[in-house]
Amino acid sequence: MIITESRVRTAGLEAAVRAPSPYNTQPWIFEVGPVGVDLFLDEDRVLAVVDTGGREARLACGAAILNFRLAVAAAGWASTVELLPDRTRPELLARLGIGQARCPKAEESRLAAAIPRRFSNRRPFTEAPVPAHARHAVTAAARAEGANLLLLDESGTLGTVASLVRRADTVQGEDPAFHRELAEWTSERGGGDGVPAFAGGPRSAGGLLPVRHHGPDSQPERPYERDPVIVALTTPSDGPLSQLRAGLALQRVLLTATDLGLSASFLSQPIEIAGIRAELHQLLGAHEHPQSLLRLGYGYPGSPTPRRPLTAVTRRIPL
Numbered sequence: 001m002i003i004t005e006s007r008v009r010t011a012g013l014e015a016a017v018r019a020p021s022p023y024n025t026q027p028w029i030f031e032v033g034p035v036g037v038d039l040f041l042d043e044d045r046v047l048a049v050v051d052t053g054g055r056e057a058r059l060a061c062g063a064a065i066l067n068f069r070l071a072v073a074a075a076g077w078a079s080t081v082e083l084l085p086d087r088t089r090p091e092l093l094a095r096l097g098i099g100q101a102r103c104p105k106a107e108e109s110r111l112a113a114a115i116p117r118r119f120s121n122r123r124p125f126t127e128a129p130v131p132a133h134a135r136h137a138v139t140a141a142a143r144a145e146g147a148n149l150l151l152l153d154e155s156g157t158l159g160t161v162a163s164l165v166r167r168a169d170t171v172q173g174e175d176p177a178f179h180r181e182l183a184e185w186t187s188e189r190g191g192g193d194g195v196p197a198f199a200g201g202p203r204s205a206g207g208l209l210p211v212r213h214h215g216p217d218s219q220p221e222r223p224y225e226r227d228p229v230i231v232a233l234t235t236p237s238d239g240p241l242s243q244l245r246a247g248l249a250l251q252r253v254l255l256t257a258t259d260l261g262l263s264a265s266f267l268s269q270p271i272e273i274a275g276i277r278a279e280l281h282q283l284l285g286a287h288e289h290p291q292s293l294l295r296l297g298y299g300y301p302g303s304p305t306p307r308r309p310l311t312a313v314t315r316r317i318p319l
C-alpha cells in the first residue's frame with residue numbers, strides 16, 4: 001500500500017497534539033501549506049499567571065514537534081524541522097516538512113508507540129525503586145536532544161529542591177490570580193482542553209513534595225511514595241530556542257519513561273516563579289537553566305486526557 005504524504009502528515013499532526021501542555025491548554029496552531037506545516041504559538045492560550053512569557057507553552061510546542069517527527073519516522077518517512085525559521089515572526093515556532101521514504105529505526109518505532117500511552121500520572125506511585133538502566137535511559141534521552149537531566153537524589157540536591165517546591169507551592173496557593181487561572185482550566189470545559197477531574201491526584205498527606213492538586217477540595221488526602229525520583233531537565237542557555245529544544249528533550253524523556261513502564265508527573269511550581277527559579281538555577285549550576293521538574297516512578301494505570309479535534313488546531317493554506 002502506498003501511504004500518501006498527506007496521510008503521513010495527518011498521522012504526524014495527530015501525534016503532535018498528544019503532547020503535554022500546561023493545564024492542557026494545547027497552545028499550538030498548525031498551518032498546513034503546500035510544502036509543509038508551520039507551527040505557531042497560540043498566544044491566546046499562554047497562561048498569564050503561571051506562564052508569563054510563554055516558556056511552558058514553547059516547551060509544549062517543542063514536545064509536539066518531537067511527536068510529529070517520531071510519528072512520521074514510524075510511518076517510514078524522514079522529516080525536516082526548522083526551529084524559529086523567521087526572526088521577524090517569533091510566534092512562528094517551527095517549519096515541519098516530510099522528506100524521503102526511509103526505514104524507521106527501532107527506537108523511533110518504540111517511542112512513537114509510546115505516544116498514545118503516555119499521560120501525566122499525578123497519583124501516588126509504588127515504592128518500587130527506579131533501576132539504574134532506566135535512570136541511564138532517561139538521561140540519555142535528554143542528551144539526545146541537547147538537554148541535560150539531573151537526578152536530584154544522586155546529586156544530593158533533592159532536599160533543597162523539595163523545599164523550593166514547597167515554598168513555590170505556598171506562594172501560588174496564596175495568590176488569588178493563581179486560583180482563578182487554575183479553576184478556569186480545571187472546571188468542566190467540555191471542548192477537549194483543560195485538566196479533567198479524573199486526571200488529578202489526591203491531596204498529598206505530608207510527604208516530601210506537593211503534587212499540584214487539580215480535583216475538588218473535598219478529595220481525601222493520601223500519602224505519596226516515600227523516596228520520589230525527582231529529575232530536573234536543564235538546558236545550557238535559555239531563551240525561545242532553548243525552550244523549544246527543552247520541549248523536544250522533555251518529550252523524549254517522557255516517552256522513554258513510558259516505554260520502560262515508568263510514570264511521570266510535573267512539579268513546575270518553582271520554575272513558574274521567577275525568584276525561586278533563579279534560586280533553583282543557582283543551586284543546579286551556571287550551565288543548568290532549569291526548564292522542567294519531573295517526578296518519575298512506577299505508577300498505577302490511568303487514562304489519557306482528551307485533546308481538541310485536529311480541525312480546531314489546524315489552518316489550511318489554499319494551494
Ligand SMILES: Cc1cc2nc3c(=O)[nH]c(=O)nc-3n(C[C@H](O)[C@H](O)[C@H](O)COP(=O)(O)O)c2cc1C
Binds near residue numbers: 119
Ligand atoms: C511545561 C509543562 C508544565 C506542566 N506543569 C504541570 C504541573 O506543575 N503540575 C501538573 O500536575 N501538571 C503539569 N503539566 C502537565 C499538564 O497538565 C498535562 O500535560 C496536560 O494536562 C495534558 O495531560 P497529559 O500530560 O496527561 O496528556 C505540565 C505540562 C507541561 C508541558
